[in-house]
Amino acid sequence: MLSKQRVVVVGNGMVGHHFVQQLVSQNQADEQFEITALSGEDRLAYDRVQLSSFFKGKTADDLALTCNKTYDDWQVRFHTHSKVVDINRDTQTVTTAKGELFEYDKLVLATGSFPFVPPIPGKDREHCLVYRTINDLHTIKNSAHGSKVGVVIGGGLLGLEAANALKQLGLHTHVIEFAPQLMGVQVDAGGGRLLKNKITDLGVTVHTSVATEEIVEGESCRYKMCFKGGKTLETDMIVFSAGIRPYDNLAREFNLELGERGGIVINNHCQTSDKNIYAIGECALWNNFIFGLVAPGYAMAKIAVGHILQDTQQGTLQSTGLDNKADEFSGADMSTKLKLMGVEVGSIGDAHARSEGAISYYFEDQPNGIYKKIVTNSQSNKLIGAVLVGDTSDYDNLLQYHLNDIELTTAPEALIMPLAGEIAELSADDLPDDAIICACHKVTKHTIEQSVSNGCIDLASVQQSTKASTGCGGCEKLVQNVISSALAKASNTINVVTLNEPVKQPA
Known part of the structure; x- marks a missing residue:
C-alpha cells in the first residue's frame, strides 16, 4: 500500500481554508493525503470579508469559517501560533518559529497579504494601527475607548470599511486619500x-488629493497630521489602510521566483518555480x-487541488491509459458588489472604459x-x-451579460434607464447551462439545477x-431565480407526464 502524500498548507486564511476544504472533499474516498494546516494567527480561518460586522455585534466565533472539531473530523492536522520561518527545499521540510518541523511532499503557500503602511515619520506611534485581522479589530476597539477623533489613511475598499468601523465606535471620522477620488x-x-458626497452626508469627512508628510504630537488631540501644502488635522488615532502587499517573504528568503514588485510567481497550475510548492491567493x-x-x-x-490530485494519480493513469488533465488558472473576473456604510457600490469588468473602442x-x-x-464594445452589442x-x-443582470458574453438585443441605455425602452433584464432561462452564477465558488447554472433535481x-x-452564494452573498437573488426556474420546469414535466398517461379502461 502506497504511503499518503503529505500536503502542508502554510496560512489558514479564507483561501488556505478553502484549499483544505477542497482537498478533503477529494480525499474522502481514497484517503491518499495527510493534510497539515499551519496558521500564523492564534485562531483558525475566519471571514475577513465580513470584518466590519465585528463592530455591529458579531463575535470572532460568528466570523469563524471552521473550528477544531471540524478539522478533527476531517482528519486535518492543524497548528495555530505556527508562523513558518524556514523552508528547506532539499529535505522538503518547513519549520515554525516555535521550532516545529513538518515534512511535505507538496507545500501550499497561502500566506495572503499584509497592510501597506506608507513611510510617514511618526507612523510607529502607539495609536497608529492597521485594519486586517481580528486581533487588529480588538486593538482598534481598545484604542477607541479613549479617543474622540479617528482618521483612516486610504480611501479604497478596505479604507472605507475601516472608516465605517471607526464611525460605529462613535468617533468623529476622517478619511485621507492621496488620489483625487475614493475607490x-x-x-x-x-x-x-x-460616493464621496454620500459618505460625507453620513457624517464622515473625506479629504482627497491629500498627502501626509508627518505625524507629530497634537495639541487638542493625541496627534497632529501634517499635510503637504501646510494644512494639518488633529486626531486621537490613525488607521492605515492604504493598500496591501503580498506576504511573499518565504519565497524571497528561500529562492522562489518573485515578480519585480513582489508576489510569488506561479504558472497556470499555481505552481511556483519549485514544482512541489504552490502559491494561491493574494501572495501569488x-x-x-x-x-x-x-x-x-x-x-x-481549486486549480492547485486538481493539479496535486493529477500529479498524485499520474502513475495509475499512465498504466491504465486514462487522461486526467487538470484545469488551468486563466485569470479571474474582478467584478464586485458591496455596501459601504449603507451605500451600495458595484463594479463590473472594464469600469474605466480603457478597452480600445469602448x-x-x-x-x-x-x-x-x-x-x-455601462461600457460596451465599439459595436455597442456587448x-x-x-x-x-x-x-x-x-x-x-449586468454581470451575467458581461460574464457570459451575451449579445445585447435592446438599446444599451435600456440596461440602466428603463424609461428609455424595454427593460433588458435576463432571467435564469436566458442563461446558458455553463453560466457562472456564483463567482466566488465557480458554481454554474447547471450545477444548481442538478442540485434541485437531487432534492x-x-x-x-x-x-x-x-456552496453557491455562501461567499460574498452577492448572487443570492440570482441563485434563487435559478432554483425557482428549475422547480417550475420540474413541475411542468410532472404535469406533462401525468396528462400523457393512458387512461385506464374499466374492466
Missing part, C-alpha cells in the same frame, strides 16, 4: 464623486497580476443619489463594464449542496 480601482470619476503573482479578491483565491485553490453610457439621478454607467453607486439592483428545493439546501 479609484473600482469606480470611475463620476462614481467616485457621488499570475501573469504579473495579483488578485486582491477572495473569489480568484478560491479559484486558485463606448460609455451614463445615468445620474442627483436627487436620489444614484449613478450608473457589455464589457459597468459602475453602479447608490443602487446596485441592476448588478446581477434541494430551497436556497438553504442548495447553498449547502453547492
